[in-house]
Amino acid sequence: MRRHTARWLKPPRRRYAYLVKPYTMASLADRLANARHRKRVLKDIFEAIEREDFEAAAGHCLKRFESRSQFWLYAARIGAELLLRLNRFDDARKLYDAIIEAKTVPWARLGVARTELGSGNTSAARRTLETLIGDIPDHADSHDVMGRVQMDLGEIEGALATYRTAARLTPGCLLRAQRCGCLAYYAGQRPEALKQLEQTMAQGLRSKLFDMLSLVLIALMRFDNRDSKGLKYAFDAMSSEMERHPNSKRLQRFDVLFQCLRFMLDKRVADALERARDLTRRASEQEDFDLEAASLLLALWVRLAAMIELEEMSQLVTQLGLRFCTTKAATEVLVAMCEGNLAVAEELRNCHARIFGIAETAMRHSMRGSARVGVELLIQQGEATRNAKLIDMAGLVLKRHSEKIDDAESLSERILQLHTRFVKPLGAGNRQKRSAGGLALRS
Numbered sequence: 001m002r003r004h005t006a007r008w009l010k011p012p013r014r015r016y017a018y019l020v021k022p023y024t025m026a027s028l029a030d031r032l033a034n035a036r037h038r039k040r041v042l043k044d045i046f047e048a049i050e051r052e053d054f055e056a057a058a059g060h061c062l063k064r065f066e067s068r069s070q071f072w073l074y075a076a077r078i079g080a081e082l083l084l085r086l087n088r089f090d091d092a093r094k095l096y097d098a099i100i101e102a103k104t105v106p107w108a109r110l111g112v113a114r115t116e117l118g119s120g121n122t123s124a125a126r127r128t129l130e131t132l133i134g135d136i137p138d139h140a141d142s143h144d145v146m147g148r149v150q151m152d153l154g155e156i157e158g159a160l161a162t163y164r165t166a167a168r169l170t171p172g173c174l175l176r177a178q179r180c181g182c183l184a185y186y187a188g189q190r191p192e193a194l195k196q197l198e199q200t201m202a203q204g205l206r207s208k209l210f211d212m213l214s215l216v217l218i219a220l221m222r223f224d225n226r227d228s229k230g231l232k233y234a235f236d237a238m239s240s241e242m243e244r245h246p247n248s249k250r251l252q253r254f255d256v257l258f259q260c261l262r263f264m265l266d267k268r269v270a271d272a273l274e275r276a277r278d279l280t281r282r283a284s285e286q287e288d289f290d291l292e293a294a295s296l297l298l299a300l301w302v303r304l305a306a307m308i309e310l311e312e313m314s315q316l317v318t319q320l321g322l323r324f325c326t327t328k329a330a331t332e333v334l335v336a337m338c339e340g341n342l343a344v345a346e347e348l349r350n351c352h353a354r355i356f357g358i359a360e361t362a363m364r365h366s367m368r369g370s371a372r373v374g375v376e377l378l379i380q381q382g383e384a385t386r387n388a389k390l391i392d393m394a395g396l397v398l399k400r401h402s403e404k405i406d407d408a409e410s411l412s413e414r415i416l417q418l419h420t421r422f423v424k425p426l427g428a429g430n431r432q433k434r435s436a437g438g439l440a441l442r443s
Contacts, residue, residue: 041070045078058082065095073099080111089119106132106139113145117152125149140169140176147179154328156187156336174204178214185217186336194221205237212241213292216254220299223261224339231261249286253279253293257300269307276300280316291333294324299337302344317344321351323422326389328352355387362390362397371401372411379414388423391415 039046042064048057061079065072076099083092096111109132116125129146132139143166150159160183167176181196197214204210215234222230235258242251256279263272283289283297298320305313325331331352338344358381365374378394381387395415402408 038071038074042075042078045075049082054082054086058086058088062095065098073105077107077111080108084111084114084118087118089115092118106136106142110139110142110145113142117145117149122149122152138169140166140173143169144176147183151329152327154332156183156329156332159183160187160189174200174207174209177203178211181214182217185221186333188336190221190224194218201234201237212238212251212254215241216257216296219258219261220303223265223303226265228265231258231265234258235262249288250293253283253296257296260300261303264303264307269304273304273308273310276304277312284319291324291330294320295333295337298334298344299339302337302339302341305341306339313344314347317347318351321348322355322385323387325352325355326387355385355389358390359393362393366397366401371397372405372407375401375405375411379411379418382415382418382422386422391418391423395419 045057045060045064048054048060058079061075061082065076065079069075076095080092080095080099083089083095093112093115096108096115099105099108100112109128113125113128113132116122116128126146126149129142129149132142133146136142143162147159147162147166150156150162160180163176163179163183167173167180170176177196177200181193181200184190184193184196197218200210200214201218205215215238219231219234219238222234238251238254238258242248242255245251256275260272260275260279263269263275279300280297283293286293298317301310301313301316304310321331321334324334325348331348334348335345338348358377362374362378365371365377375394375398378390378397382390382394395412398405398408398411398415402412405411
């Protein structure tokens, strides 16, 4: 699936960026004139973004910031977001630190935490966020990023509590309400999850911000409650969305899952099993098959296994576990879909341990001077399991020790092929949304 590219940057979310009612025509005209003037002044930045030349755009932003030219703070924020997008975390951190020193603003301190999180320094990001939240407890974006940190650490209960706070601070925010509902589902708080997600469904089913995953989770809970009327209502809503986007592979997966749930509720288990097997075969071959798809596939098979004995269940769980148990957070999400099936949960955690055992073995080889052996092990196991963590680690180890490996170029090509096929961003099927505490590069 081709990733949407950026055309323009969404303006920073600041409280003084809103025009509060009641307002006069004069104040509205003044605000519009100021916006048009800013667009003209920053024309070189926006044109570079339009060309998708993000390096040049970031350079223009840095130049304006360093010279303290007009709208330098606005340009600095855009530049920092671009540097994060380009994975230049050190440069972004320097820019955010300079902004804080020049003018302390919450989004700059939050940007520091995002650079720390992006560069893998989760502990530092957590400390920065704890300080920021302590100083400005009503800054909702800070709670968003803290929730991400907690999810990275596999702390689903903690992340849920954090997102509850963010949702309470912004009661009209559809995205945060959906996050709360999804996390409540993963945390096993099903009554809260159903109430929260159905409220978002009533609030914004036709909104572009409404994620159809919410509808699928509602369907799973309605099925578990044997609520055929509620399941049909959700199914009709999904059918309407399918009519608007008939070519979406993600929605097609959702639609088949709905059909399986309805078959099972009607005691047509054979039909449900046939559809589930077909979905499993096709889904694993699709390029956008990601953690979300794996978790829903697991949820479907667990419910089927509760009705009939399935010989292929064990093999399927192992395949999904070895591929998608890349982090503690991913493992806990999969475990949350087990519906109390202890055997499935244990197998998923065993897969998690196996993947990290392979990674540790490869690192020992590289530390003892046998870097090529470690890279080859990671490539072989990455190809066998399709696990993104092993594939990414193979690339990192090779990059670090490339001078000592004779056939580094051929190994790099193998890693690139695996990365292209199997390494997908979390929730790749979702629409591109505004990152917590940051600016979205909108298409």
